Amino acid sequence: MIEEKIKNLDLEDLLYEVELPLSHVLMKMEQRGIRLDVDFLKTISVDLTQRAKELEKECHELAGMEFNLSSPKQLQHILFEKLELPTSVSRKTKTGFSTDQSVLERLAPLHLLPNRILEHRELNKLLGTYVNALPELVNPDTGRVHTSYLQTVAATGRLASANPNLQNIPIRTERGAEIRKAFIPEDGHSLVSIDYSQIELRMMAHLSGDEALIEAFQQGEDIHISTAAKIFNVKPEEVTKEQRSGVKQVNYGVLFGMREFGLSQRMGISIQEAREFIEGYFGAFPGVKRYIDHLLEDSRKTGMVKTVLGRRRPLPELQSSNRNLVQSGERMAIASAVQGSAADLIKLAMLKLDADIDREQLPYSMLLQVHDELIFEVPEGEEEDSISWIKQRMESAMTLKVPIVADAGYGKNWLEAH
DNA sequence: GCATGATGC
DNA sequence: AGCATCATGC
Numbered sequence: 001m002i003e004e005k006i007k008n009l010d011l012e013d014l015l016y017e018v019e020l021p022l023s024h025v026l027m028k029m030e031q032r033g034i035r036l037d038v039d040f041l042k043t044i045s046v047d048l049t050q051r052a053k054e055l056e057k058e059c060h061e062l063a064g065m066e067f068n069l070s071s072p073k074q075l076q077h078i079l080f081e082k083l084e085l086p087t088s089v090s091r092k093t094k095t096g097f098s099t100d101q102s103v104l105e106r107l108a109p110l111h112l113l114p115n116r117i118l119e120h121r122e123l124n125k126l127l128g129t130y131v132n133a134l135p136e137l138v139n140p141d142t143g144r145v146h147t148s149y150l151q152t153v154a155a156t157g158r159l160a161s162a163n164p165n166l167q168n169i170p171i172r173t174e175r176g177a178e179i180r181k182a183f184i185p186e187d188g189h190s191l192v193s194i195d196y197s198q199i200e201l202r203m204m205a206h207l208s209g210d211e212a213l214i215e216a217f218q219q220g221e222d223i224h225i226s227t228a229a230k231i232f233n234v235k236p237e238e239v240t241k242e243q244r245s246g247v248k249q250v251n252y253g254v255l256f257g258m259r260e261f262g263l264s265q266r267m268g269i270s271i272q273e274a275r276e277f278i279e280g281y282f283g284a285f286p287g288v289k290r291y292i293d294h295l296l297e298d299s300r301k302t303g304m305v306k307t308v309l310g311r312r313r314p315l316p317e318l319q320s321s322n323r324n325l326v327q328s329g330e331r332m333a334i335a336s337a338v339q340g341s342a343a344d345l346i347k348l349a350m351l352k353l354d355a356d357i358d359r360e361q362l363p364y365s366m367l368l369q370v371h372d373e374l375i376f377e378v379p380e381g382e383e384e385d386s387i388s389w390i391k392q393r394m395e396s397a398m399t400l401k402v403p404i405v406a407d408a409g410y411g412k413n414w415l416e417a418h
Numbered sequence: 419g420c421a422t423g424a425t426g427c
Numbered sequence: 428a429g430c431a432t433c434a435t436g437c
Binding site: 072073093094095098099100101121122124125126128129130158165167168169170171172176195200339342370371372373 | 420421422423424425426427
């Protein structure tokens with residue numbers, strides 16, 4: 001029996017106190033939806049389509065022939081055979097040489113074509129996945145888009161969002177970020193966005209109990225600067241931008257179980273330098289090293305990894321005789337413990353927020369969850385009050401060994417609120 | 419249906 | 428380098 005199995009795996013609290021009640025909260029969020037400014041997207045679409053056409057023409061001229069810019073196979077032929085650009089910067093895929101972003105960036109100094117392809121890919125992605133696709137998904141009855149939240153597809157316990165996926169709306173590039181302006185509040189309302197600050201690193205500090213990392217968070221300073229100061233044994237004000245940026249990548253690399261090779265690829269440094277970076281990190285934060293060693297040992301024995309709320313992820317890879325499979329399983333174990341525990345935290349916050357909004361009969365609507373961020377719709381004039389009310393609950397959803405901090409903003413669209 | 423490459427956290 | 432979804436080519 002399934003109930004018997006849940007009881008035996010000690011998953012009763014997670015199911016009955018978290019996931020099932022959460023399903024009701026998610027249903028309300030899906031039904032409420034979020035308003036979309038379709039006219040605004042139509043305007044963007046015209047501009048982007050025009051520019052994409054120009055780029056297509058230019059690419060054909062640069063290549064000396066017509067080809068499908070969206071076909072990696074055809075592009076591979078143009079770049080590496082027709083134009084004879086070096087394949088040395090490209091890794092091998094099953095079908096030949098890769099033409100992904102990192103490869104095109106490395107080819108850019110040698111020829112104009114790679115840059116134009118990069119821009120064209122960005123525009124095509126924006127048009128196909130967001131600008132042209134989102135208006136099709138507006139419900140004519142509500143004038144809003146209604147995503148579906150999936151509770152059972154992510155191995156870590158994170159939520160997923162589909163049809164449309166509102167958890168991967170662009171923000172990084174200027175053109176992409178424009179799309180967020182199309183997500184708007186109901187008349188007389190504002191959008192409020194509150195996101196956890198560096199929640200996964202804080203979770204690592206909590207899980208590992210590393211004294212130096214905990215101390216760094218308790219100081220409330222820029223975590224990447226304080227870790228850089230610790231690793232390089234200098235004062236925080238002496239940390240260079242380059243040092244901070246390197247340490248930031250290592251900080252996040254630790255969460256994903258990075259190894260020398262991965263870090264060297266990512267940072268564009270030698271494997272030897274990457275090894276020194278990682279040794280420096282674990283030297284400065286020995287508690288993190290001990291935690292990871294213990295987690296991996298424990299996961300290997302039990303064949304699974306658990307989050308703070310006891311959510312389980314089976315990892316049979318750890319018991320494989322294939323070294324690559326084991327190493328991949330080890331990265332999954334580390335990532336799952338951290339990511340899954342952060343997912344546990346925001347789920348508790350969502351339950352508390354929903355219950356208190358109901359109990360106090362507040363006019364706040366929870367609209368979206370984006371892993372470490374919640375977006376609400378609140379009446380105009382109540383932005384500041386709602387922010388402190390929500391922030392307080394998000395920051396106290398669990399008690400960790402480090403402070404939990406959430407940053408907030410509000411505005412007349414999602415970009416402004418972020 | 420798989421491979422590739424884009425987007426997000 | 429971990430976790431996802433979506434579009435496109437073939």
